[in-house]
Amino acid sequence: MARRRKKRPQLLQGNEAIVEGALVAGCRFFAGYPITPASEISEILAYRLPQVEGTFIQMEDEIASLGAVIGASLAGVKSMTATSGPGFSLMQENLGFACVAEVPCVVVNVMRGGPSTGLPTNPSQGDVMQARWGTHGDHPIIVLAPSSVQDSFDLTVKAFNFSERYRTPVIVLSDEVVAHTRETVLLPDPEEIEVLERITPSMPPEWYIPYEDTSRGVPPMGIFGDGYRYHVTGLIHDIRGFPTARADEIEPFMGRLFRKISQHFHDIQIVNQFMTEDAEILVIAYGSVARSARRAVLDARGKGVKAGLFQLVTLFPFPRRDLEPFLRQVRAVLVPEMNMGQISREVKRVNEGTTRVLTLNRIDGRMITPQEIYERLIKE
Amino acid sequence: MAEVTKLVHKYLRHDKKFPHVWCPGCGNGIVLGAMIRAIDRLGYRKDEIVMVSGIGCSGRLPVYVDFNTLHTTHGRALTFATGIKLAKPELKVIVVMGDGDATAIGGNHFIHAARRNINLTAIIINNNIYGMTGGQYSPTTPYGMKATTAPYRNIEHAFNIAELAVTAGAVFVGRGTVYHARLLDKLVEKAFIKRGFGVVEVITHCHTQYGRRNRLGNAVAMMNWQKEHAVRVEKATEMSAEELRDKFTIGVLVDRELPVYTEQYNLVRQQARESIGR
Numbered sequence A: 001m002a003r004r005r006k007k008r009p010q011l012l013q014g015n016e017a018i019v020e021g022a023l024v025a026g027c028r029f030f031a032g033y034p035i036t037p038a039s040e041i042s043e044i045l046a047y048r049l050p051q052v053e054g055t056f057i058q059m060e061d062e063i064a065s066l067g068a069v070i071g072a073s074l075a076g077v078k079s080m081t082a083t084s085g086p087g088f089s090l091m092q093e094n095l096g097f098a099c100v101a102e103v104p105c106v107v108v109n110v111m112r113g114g115p116s117t118g119l120p121t122n123p124s125q126g127d128v129m130q131a132r133w134g135t136h137g138d139h140p141i142i143v144l145a146p147s148s149v150q151d152s153f154d155l156t157v158k159a160f161n162f163s164e165r166y167r168t169p170v171i172v173l174s175d176e177v178v179a180h181t182r183e184t185v186l187l188p189d190p191e192e193i194e195v196l197e198r199i200t201p202s203m204p205p206e207w208y209i210p211y212e213d214t215s216r217g218v219p220p221m222g223i224f225g226d227g228y229r230y231h232v233t234g235l236i237h238d239i240r241g242f243p244t245a246r247a248d249e250i251e252p253f254m255g256r257l258f259r260k261i262s263q264h265f266h267d268i269q270i271v272n273q274f275m276t277e278d279a280e281i282l283v284i285a286y287g288s289v290a291r292s293a294r295r296a297v298l299d300a301r302g303k304g305v306k307a308g309l310f311q312l313v314t315l316f317p318f319p320r321r322d323l324e325p326f327l328r329q330v331r332a333v334l335v336p337e338m339n340m341g342q343i344s345r346e347v348k349r350v351n352e353g354t355t356r357v358l359t360l361n362r363i364d365g366r367m368i369t370p371q372e373i374y375e376r377l378i379k380e
Numbered sequence B: 001m002a003e004v005t006k007l008v009h010k011y012l013r014h015d016k017k018f019p020h021v022w023c024p025g026c027g028n029g030i031v032l033g034a035m036i037r038a039i040d041r042l043g044y045r046k047d048e049i050v051m052v053s054g055i056g057c058s059g060r061l062p063v064y065v066d067f068n069t070l071h072t073t074h075g076r077a078l079t080f081a082t083g084i085k086l087a088k089p090e091l092k093v094i095v096v097m098g099d100g101d102a103t104a105i106g107g108n109h110f111i112h113a114a115r116r117n118i119n120l121t122a123i124i125i126n127n128n129i130y131g132m133t134g135g136q137y138s139p140t141t142p143y144g145m146k147a148t149t150a151p152y153r154n155i156e157h158a159f160n161i162a163e164l165a166v167t168a169g170a171v172f173v174g175r176g177t178v179y180h181a182r183l184l185d186k187l188v189e190k191a192f193i194k195r196g197f198g199v200v201e202v203i204t205h206c207h208t209q210y211g212r213r214n215r216l217g218n219a220v221a222m223m224n225w226q227k228e229h230a231v232r233v234e235k236a237t238e239m240s241a242e243e244l245r246d247k248f249t250i251g252v253l254v255d256r257e258l259p260v261y262t263e264q265y266n267l268v269r270q271q272a273r274e275s276i277g278r
């Protein structure tokens, strides 16, 4: 890493920036299975991790990859995997395990066209709802969507910080365009970057109650081998970690699982606003489409249309509070996405009929261009 | 206090709500006993042991004992264990799986863990059935036997788990039964101290699900069956195929040396550091 320390512009692609972000955030374990368009992340980490005393392993499939990542995290090492749609589907079972057992880990899904083997080398945003609801059972989840190479770096660091701080899996939902675009970025000095570590127990082991509620809703995490012997399970458990079927133990546990995220919405929900202040029509976009939207907003402004961009950086928990004032302010919102309308459903859910919600969808493996968005903006 | 009782007190979790989930007479407790005795004899510290399991009656084993314990998802125990071992190689990672767990849903992970020679011990409790879910046939249910999902008869052919492990590259493979308790103790101990991927297949009975449906009698009758059908590997070499027809071998099937993954990866790290001049 020494040779990358100096703060100078670098030409990187999104996948490379994810690697840089992960290493700076302290990721020292990666398990994965090759898949386009995420393979570069594996390949570079296979090279880099052993240089910094870290570990890379190529597992037999994506189920195994996330299993190994969770295991490594339980042993105290910040861990990550990266995949694309088909592999992300395979990870869903263990993703739920990480939610319930509260194991920090980062899962990168570089979206490609689906369903099934779909369009391996084409962009898509088809996995938004899979990221939100892919694993079975009611659960909260954090999903971040980079729109640029710089974002890929910053949000990977953020993803690790959130996962460690809230003891939860965090999904970085990139897309093929962001992953493979090369851009010049200025990576900050590692010293300038906020890197958070999980809270571990400080009380004597005999006093440790592994799943006890705290004011933050996040219990300190015992690390295997550190003297805090406890039981970790995917079964719903009591505060000691033992399986329970008692309603008076299930309810507080599930409640805390949701509360530890909802209590920190202000920290987790990130949005970028561009020319929104006086906007009369608002584009709500994320990922690579937000780039096209930004250009379109500028062009529309040039034609006298008061357009603005509300970029969702955090997709879930959906940044409802930041969006709501605009729903009352504008005459319409436009939600362009490379799917049949997955985030627009969320927008409609929080809109509750306040303003008009317009959609712009593409599922032909092509990017949504600035021109397409611009044309809609000046027509409305 | 009897020695056994002392051991129980030393290793069982006192803050765990009992009773346990197993049927009276189930062999799982015998396997747990063998593991605890081996751990005690070898003098491992509780803190250095991680016991990992999958899902099934067998999967409930770790919850009762005072180690770092991890109850994973069905079939995936070895993948979690792989991550733990690579992240903290100084830990002693022991994996417990059922026959369905290890060779049906987890079959892929099993052969690959063996092939990689990850430094883990895998104890596979083979009761020839899916116990926990109510007696559906597993990859080790013998041909012709009955199960809730094979109400007429099972027409699939059973895996030989120990031989599968040998072929996949495990450096230590033993097979025992819950009837041959002393041999089981020895096999488990040998697997624990082995450097590399060690496997012990334990033949046991599920009288509740498998036994009852196939009229094999109670737990005692099924253990007697184990006694009558098990042949020491050493003795088997002197027996004819005809004599061995309805028998299975017990003992050490393989004990060999191959490069161990964690040690190999350390060499990779060294190479990687040198490549950047550190």
Ligand SMILES: Cc1ncc(C[n+]2csc(CCOP(=O)(O)OP(=O)(O)O)c2C)c(N)n1
Binding pocket: B055, B056, B057, B058, B059, B074, B097, B098, B099, B100, B101, B102, B125, B127, B129, B130, B131, B132, B133, B138
């Ligand atoms: C993905 C998944 N599929 C199915 C199940 C249901 N299930 C729980 S235990 C089990 C079989 C257990 O059989 P085995 O591994 O032989 O263990 P035993 O109960 O016999 O010890 C099954 C199918 C599950 N928990 N997860």
Ligand code: SF4
Binding pocket: B021, B022, B023, B025, B026, B027, B028, B057, B058, B127, B131, B132, B205, B206, B207, B208, B209
């Ligand atoms: S169902 Fe079978 S394997 Fe499960 S506890 Fe009962 S006897 Fe044991």
Ligand SMILES: [Mg+2]
Binding pocket: B056, B098, B099, B100, B125, B126, B127, B128, B129, B130, B131, B138
């Ligand atoms: Mg079984």
